[in-house]
Amino acid sequence: MTPTPVPGLRLDHLADLGRSLIPYAILAGCLLAVWTIAGVLLAWKAPRVWWYLYGFWFLRLRMARSWKRLCLNANLTAAGQPHRSRYAAGGPPIMPLLLRVRPRRNGATGLISFNAGQVPEQFIEAADAMAHAWRVHAVRVAGSGRGRVKMTVLHDDPLRGTPGKLRTLLKEPDAAPAVEDLVATVGTREDGEPWAIDLGMFPHWLITGATQSGKSTLINAAVSQWASRPLALVGIDCKGGMELGPHAPRLSALATDRHQAAILLERLRDEATRRMQLCRRHGQRSIWSLPRSVRPVPVIVIVDELAELYLVASRAEKDAALSATANLLRLAQLGATLGMHVVVAGQRVGSDFGNGVTALRAQLGGRICLAVNDKETAVMTLGDLYPDAVEAAQHIGPHEKGVAITTADAFGWVRARSIKFPNEALDAAIEATAHLTPSLPGIDHPVLF
């Protein structure tokens, strides 16, 4: 029996159709080739553009494809509605939602919305699993309101190269100090934002890092900016002035041993009391609400090597150490609204410093932890505020100079790298600004310094 031909579907028709599609196939092939070549060229010549046009969308695809498996493997699902029947197990697991995933210079940001009964820590702990599944350098997860965590995806390590120069221009000195003067940009954060030590937002800072990790370089970069503004800088360097000596022409006072430090801190405490009285006379709670004509100049007290203040070798030094540390604590407790700020640096901070150091730490809201040799210092610097940052700090290698975990403005902590700020640049900044050094009556008393 001969097959009945299907009307309109003959072989020669199919061949015709195939022939008519050839130009479209060639066009599609050419477009694909152009798209691929453009991608390769962009990845080579303009990686940032490549990221926005190509890389981010590949990442988005990987995220969408792996999300369900990732949530199941990392236990990020919530139990479903129990089945009506009392004998049946719970319903299918409920997936957390990935929301607002947007491309950023070094990766992407997004939100994860999770379900009742889940906690942010589950997602923070799963950050490595996410980085592995999406084949990116790192994923940082931090709490962001109830039921949500904020996620930052870094497609490569943005801190590999050293930021070369300060991103904010040095400001010309102004007659009256302003809160903006308290911000010093010292490097770049992992999320691409400038890294700022903002004494307006966090009035006092603790900087820790093993020897040669980059503490002084960081302080120098900050001082070079503060120096050009109407601010008084005071140094306490009980290593005999080895670290802060180069800043001396721009410092309103410098103590180079424990005895001098005790006297200087006592005078600073008295200055804090005078400022409190001034505020009270004007019915204000902060120097920033005082009329400009009577507003005292903000003071930044920089302590390089905290251990030199706390740890004493002999009984004779004990009184000076006790007085210095008690007044430093007092200054940190009172200073924020009085325009008196404390920036404390040390190679390590430990329980052997005594109880006073924990009280001081509680006042130092800004934290920076560079590479450290011992876990205790990382825990002391970050553990009370950002427990999940302690491990990140311990991953900073000794060769990663200037890399730190630091207090961030919006979401807790962030990894950052300071600029490489050579000594010559500091010398030039100090020389250019030495004439701006304010006199602090009662503090820069010549008898001791």
Ligand SMILES: Nc1ncnc2c1ncn2[C@@H]1O[C@H](COP(=O)(O)OP(=O)(O)OP(=O)(O)O)[C@@H](O)[C@H]1O
């Ligand atoms: N961000 C950076 N990029 C590259 N190199 C850096 C950076 N920061 C610091 N360095 C280099 O690391 C070395 C040590 O820096 P620094 O003197 O600031 O360390 P430190 O922590 O103050 O050490 P110490 O505790 O011994 O005083 C210097 O040679 C400095 O040039």
Ligand SMILES: [Mg+2]
């Ligand atoms: Mg140093």
